[in-house]
Amino acid sequence: MSDLEFDPLGTAGRLDHREDHAPGDEPVESAGHWVANANLGLGFSVILTAAAFVLASTHLIYAPAIPVALLVLAIAQMGVHLVFFLHITTGPDNTNNVLALAYGIMVVFLIVIGSIWIMSHLQANMMPMNQLMQMQP
């Protein structure tokens, strides 16, 4: 045991099933549990990724629907990664992690949707470039 960190109870390396858990971490489980999780995550991800590449490079579905289908597949795969690789669960030991994630997703949506919304309106209301050039002194 090193003295690099403050650990008066000597419990720094251990986890208790009764306490909260950080993402990517779980109370003591057999190695098989982690390997099974990784296998499931890889399986689902391969299916979703392959589906996205197939949809984008063939004419399997109605062409205008392809971007929406790709977005749905991407969001599904992000969920798979969160559950099987980052070990975010719905359990009571994960409420803090899920709340932080929800706040992060909210900020991401505000930034992305807000930017697209505002800039598209600016674009629509902008004077055509040739008229703008005529107004230059």
Add this chain to the structure above:
Amino acid sequence: MTDHPLPAAVETVRRVREDPHRLGHRGHGHGPVEGAGHGMTGPARKRIIVGYGFWIFLLSDIVLFSCFFAAFAVQRGATAGGPGISQLVEMPRVGWETAALLLSSYTCGLSFAATNARNLLWTQIFLLITGLLGLVFVGLELFEFIDLASRGITPQVSGFLSAFFGLVGLHGLHVTLAGLWLLTMMAQLQVKGFRPEVVHRLICFNLFWHALDIVWIGIFTIVYLMGAVA
């Protein structure tokens, strides 16, 4: 009909059945856990605090990426007479990049399984494979950028290309820095072994690597695949 309370055992059975996780009642009926951050038992364990703090950092990093995604979405049509997104995409290369990063995420998860089993050899082997796959990814991206530059497609051509190189390049930079972190972790593991602080850093590294793969899902979908069908 029953004025007197239920026997304690029946009461416990009823409580467990109605509320198996004892939401809002930490300690699962055993009182506050020493060092778990519940009640007045002091701060949570270092392992929890380090992992949770790094999770907060990761979310802020994802917010940073969302700004670059927003810039890309806004600038997507601003080609200024230069090449558009559909002329940039090479499907096979994107496919290989995605495969390399997804597999590296998988081996990274396996390395953490070996860490939990306290198996130094397999932890190092899987970390090495993770690093090599990351190297393949960065190499493919570097060749892509060199290829584009040789065709005169550089960031200063248009607003769209600035946003494209900014977003994809920022992710590539993250993977490169994560690769350096990975080498550092392998050296620390070899010298120090599975000390608590080394395991904490491994938890954080795993989170970082998986988060980079999540960001890549967004990039290959929104930038490349949606660009190819545009």
